[in-house]
Amino acid sequence: MIDLIHVTKRFGATTAVDDISLSVAQGELCVLVGTSGCGKSTTLRMINRLIEHSDGEIHIDGQQIRAFREETLRRRMGYAIQSTGLFPHWTVARNIGLVPRLLKWPQARIRERVEELMTLLGLPVSEFADKYPRQLSGGQAQRVGVARALAADPDILLMDEPFGALDPITRETLQEELRALQGRLHKTIVFVTHDMDEALRLADRLVVMDQGRIKQQGHPLELLREPADAFVESLLGGEDRGLKEAALLPVSERMLPLSPRLLARERVAHDASLREALSIMLWRHAERLTVVDDEDLPIGELSLRRLVGAKAHE
Amino acid sequence: MSEAIAKARAGRAWWVPAVWGALLLAACLGMGALEGLFRWVEPDSRAVIYARADFLTLLGRHLLVVGVAALAAVAIGVGAAVAVTRRAGRDFLPLVAQLASIGQTFPPVAVLALAVPVLGFGTLPIIVALLLYGLLPIVRNTLAGIEGIDPGVREAARGMGMTGGQLLRQVELPLAAPVILAGIRTSVTINIATAAIGATVGASNLGDPIISGIVNGNTAYVLQGALLIGLLALTVDSVFARLQPAGPR
CATH class of the missing domain: 3.40.50.300 (P-loop containing nucleotide triphosphate hydrolases)
Structure with a gap:
């Protein structure tokens, strides 16, 4: 100390x-x-x-x-x-x-x-x-x-x-x-x-x-x-x-549980930052990402709306 | 690969001083064998081989004078340079650097002329003259070696909790050693030649044949003294070359 x-x-x-x-x-x-x-x-x-x-x-x-x-x-x-x-x-x-x-x-x-x-x-x-x-x-x-x-x-x-x-x-x-x-x-x-x-x-x-x-x-x-x-x-x-x-916040913080919809094609790791997730969206022209765990299994999803919107409410 | 080169260089370097040393000894012991040559140089003189003293004895005295002066110059020169690079001695740095320069601009002959009335004839005045003359390269190189150390190294050493003495002994001196050694080499080599003037004030050494040859108009004596001093300088210089690390680390 x-x-x-x-x-x-x-x-x-x-x-x-x-x-x-x-x-x-x-x-x-x-x-x-x-x-x-x-x-x-x-x-x-x-x-x-x-x-x-x-x-x-x-x-x-x-x-x-x-x-x-x-x-x-x-x-x-x-x-x-x-x-x-x-x-x-x-x-x-x-x-x-x-x-x-x-x-x-x-x-x-x-x-x-x-x-x-x-x-x-x-x-x-x-x-x-x-x-x-x-x-x-x-x-x-x-x-x-x-x-x-x-x-x-x-x-x-x-x-x-x-x-x-x-x-x-x-x-x-x-x-x-x-x-x-x-x-x-x-x-x-x-x-x-x-x-x-x-x-x-x-x-x-x-x-x-x-x-x-x-x-x-x-x-x-x-x-x-x-x-x-x-x-x-x-x-x-x-x-x-x-x-x-966004670079300081992990994806898991904004992730939603898996919906009955089809899984989005693009994936992001659950411990990646929101900044990385945003970058993937921009690069792949995707509004929705599938969040995967360490074993690459889907555990949730993240939408662009959720990624930016949740922040606006804070 | 660089290790192989260094090894090859080191291997070659060891026999260089040995050869020069052997030539020097041979010249001391077998000068008589060259009588024909010197007779040709000096056909009119009665004796053409300097015989007032044994060459080996003269060589020994020459080495003694240069050695004592060098030891004193190293002790004073390195000591002074180390002292003025400490925090407490910083203020004296320009003064010491200047004093050492003045030491070298002062001709050794003048030092001899001034020293003899005080110290008398013999070996002591020439040692003093050589000491003063040889200080500059040692002081200058020690300063350059210590000042040239990466400031980050010193900062880290202090930050890790080394004391001043540990910093000096374990870091500064080892890192500056090649540069310091180069200074000592210059100093000693110059002084081997300069020591010859000691013969004018009664310090008998390899300068004797030269002075005696000049006084008596005997060129053969001058050549013999010059030959031996030259060989001695080459021997000592090649020993230093061997001691010095091959390149910067």
Whole structure:
């Protein structure tokens, strides 16, 4: 659990972060989003004291972060950054084992943990353990970066645009994996990004920042439905908001039970988003879709009218 | 495939210093065999092979002077460069870079001339002169090596909870090592040649035959000194070439 209480950061005469208060609950994935220079990275780096805050208090599990030695504090938190920062002269396995080694775990336990993490992140041990970072693709390097951040099993994970430099397909894959990983590990994650689609896809709590202040925070759907002002609205995509909201809602939410009519020819998975369903309708010129379960068996249907109409009544 | 190339390169590189070293030893021990050649160069002199001291002894002293100066230059140069790249020492970075440059613009002969009245004749003034002269390449390369590390690597190292000492020993120095080594190589190779002027202030080394040859108008002596210094420089340089990793990682 992380609490920021009236935190301010000044660099000389400029105020980078201006009196923000934020509380991230245990197991919550909190995304800080905003334009460049809005203070989101500074906020993140104050949590592990790479930047010292000027005013206010930051607490981890109720304890002030200044009560810890810097190194002790940082070893308790995972840290992943956009440039990965993998050590080029160390193998993948050694890079991942960095924090456990700093914490003086026994060798055997480190090896076991490294192999466990490589498997968890889809990096076959036999293939990758002895490779050097320069031999990895961008996506693989970032997986290693995330594995390294998770190595000592920290409760807190700080991620600074970790997927920002990846191509869109790899980025989306890693976003999905992070969500899946979070579903199993329940870490407290603070994630910084300027990509609103990424933010909406990942966040349990979305925090919109501008000029060092928090403009609005809450569940992504709350922000989409009731943006606090024009800035938040434009950042959330303006007229595109309808699609962004549809992307967050699963088909099962609007699905109707199977009717006695003939099954519609086009199908959509029950866990697909409404946005995907809409796209299929547009592409296939269909007003009705059959919703199928994991085994590809029909379990319901979704009409265009239902897809858009139900929303209008809300 | 790149490993095969590296292996082939390493395999070739090992016999290079061995050959230069063998030539150097052969020249030290068997200079007399070349008497005919030197007689042809210097037909009028009474003696054509430098005999005031044994070449092997001169070689040993030459190595000693260069070695001591190099060790001191590495300790001071790397130490200073590391100190000014720490957060506390940042302010002194321009000063140290400038001092090292001045060290190299100052001619070693001038250093000798200034050092002798203070330190007396002998080996000490030449060591001081070589030390000052050899500092720049080491300081410059150590700075370049450390500053050239991807800032993301340093950020990650600190963010993971490495202490300053761990960052330096496990990350910065290993990553900067090839560049630092290149600086030491330049410094030592230059100083092997420069050390010869030590003979003018009574530090006996491979410069002796050269100075003596110039004073007595005996070109054969000059050639013998130059030959040995040249071979020594090539030997040492090829050892460094072997130590250096094949390419950037």
